[in-house]
Amino acid sequence: MKYLGLEYITVIAGFLLLIVGLWGIISQKNIIKMIISFSIIDTSIHLLLVAIGFIRNRTAPIIDSSVDKLKAADQITDPLPQALVLTAIVIGIGITGLMLTYALKLYRQNKSLEINQYKSLKW
């Protein structure tokens, strides 16, 4: 049994959220619920990315009074995954807004948010 540090808890939470989101996308019929599931998957990926960059007993990658500038490489966590997550969050917002707009457009066209009602792409 491993020692259950913060990074392990974060990885487990990320994986659980990933499964919950996948279940939501596959099983839900309502378009809005599918969009929410997509956002849950998005969040789980962010958690996993941050967990990858985490190193125990180290501080945030900001050089201030708690970090020695010359020994920074031994005192801080990885800044790169955090920068990538910063990017991913903003892109996630954009994609969610776009999906909601499409949902709105679909609702205006057919007056329904149930995915079963849309058969034009079925063969």
Added chain:
Amino acid sequence: MKILKNSILLVLLGFMTWMLFNLYKDYDSRDTLNDTARYYAEKGPDETGAANLVTSVVVTYRGLDTLGEVTILFLVSAIIGLLLKTENGTRKTAMRASSEFMITAAKLLIPMISLIGVYIFVNGHLTPGGGFQGGAILASTFILLLISISRNKIGHKVLELTEALSGLSFVLIGILGVILAAGFLDNKILGTGTFGSLLSAGAIPIIYSLIGLKVGAELSTIILELNQVQGKED
């Protein structure tokens, strides 16, 4: 049929769980930085002058990514505007007027929240924060404005102008980096200054402020577009 569907779903999720469990079993926490991160940690403070290493990665080392990201946000707001374009622009939806409390509270809070947003993106190179976070806070001010005063008084013009000008300046600063310094989006076009002070890290505070304004304007545009179709029947 329903049982078949549910069992397929169960098998699929079970397979996914098994896969992720195997990934987790092999996962081991790191205790050293890899080469890239070590480079950022050792050379970053001297090369960029930014105390916040995440900022130096986002704005300088991976500045092109950030430019692309801001472009994606712009595209999203443009597409949403295109999709939700109202057929007759002057149409007004009936909405109850805000209460006195709401208006007074909004008048009190909006300047303060804007100030926090500006503080966060101006100090992006020193503290946890930056253009995207500050821009999101500015957009939250806009939501408060939208629900407190009538939406018909808010014009697109200011938002569009802010967005266009800050985006243009961002690219121009990037090109200045090619002429005056080592390459596109190099922050050394200005002096790096004293490490840890507000006016340091070259062009990073300027670039991050522009990103903050641009992100704030873009998110506000998205909110405004989505708000304009609220309660609309057609």
